[in-house]
Amino acid sequence: MLVIPYVYIAAVYTAIYLLVRAAVSLRNKKIDWKREMLHILMYINLIVIIYFTFSPLCLDLNEIFNCRINLIPFVYLLDYDSGAHMIYNVFGNIFMFVPTGIVLPVLYKRLDNFFKVLGTGFLISLSIEILQLPFADRASDVDDLIMNTLGVATGYVIYMIVRYAKNPGKQKANLPGVLKQR
Template sequence: MSLVKMYIIDMLGYMIVALPFYIIGRMIYLKTKKKQVKPFHELTLALFVLYIFGLASQTLIPRWDIGIMGDTGKFYFDVYLFNNAANVNLIPFHTISQYFFTTNANVDNWGGVTLVNIAGNMFMFSPIGIFVPILWGRFQSLPKILLLGLGVTCFIEFVQLFIGRSTDIDDVILNSIGVVIGYGVYALLKIPYYKVAFR
């Protein structure tokens, strides 16, 4: 759970920083375009945009570190574009099977690492399957939302080749499953909505 908490806190930091910039930008856009403000749509869009910032913080933004050296008092800001631990896996289910059927003596909580990587890779992409069909009607079918989710995760994995992060076909598989799970939640939520709206 400490790993999950660490990732959530890290994502929230980026989302909080992005919030005022989004609000200001959105207000300028609505005023300039003279768009009608729909509270539910605006709230949903804001949540989705903040989620995108949180997702990018864990997938597209290179790892970095900032601080002051304790011995010299010198300020430092380092961006890590190269990582010796990063790897590329193009064999489907290879990494997934390693998590389930092997152990790592160098990792104390291997079960927790497995949970974070398997469940985290799925549920981190579930909001795409929920928010996108709500915000944009043309993505209300499963094939379209799955294709979109597949495109997003493939783009992320491609970019990770150049920013010191690992690229893994199993991430694409798990991310896509997460999008489908999210769409399932959207579909379940839509049923009672239509029953109330059109009874």
């Protein structure tokens, strides 16, 4: 079995990130530092997500695609050894994706409503669950998908509350049934 430490995963991901950002900066000539900071925040968020979902990365060719998949929502939540483990899992999955729901609509103007941000967060989480399939020490779980998407939704609500608080009455809210303009 080959174990790849997180430091190596982060180093490769950082190199790719820096190459992409350098290419974009060279193309645009002028650097928008506010936007660049948002990209860095999103990068840090993704690095944290990768750490918690893939670290350590264990490759065993004898066990590759020996998938553990849970497609039934909430069936395993009560199987934890203690309530503390369950709470850690549920809230960890939610909190891990809250920054995604905050940064996405700020960084990408096309993600201008709740459902676009929620869908993007869902697709990010689904990608992670699919990427975990080949690894015997990982499990793809619909509960994680639900909790991660809930985290994105929570982040978007926080984003909208802050946005509305900064300019009350100037902006219409893009939340279904929440913060409607008067």
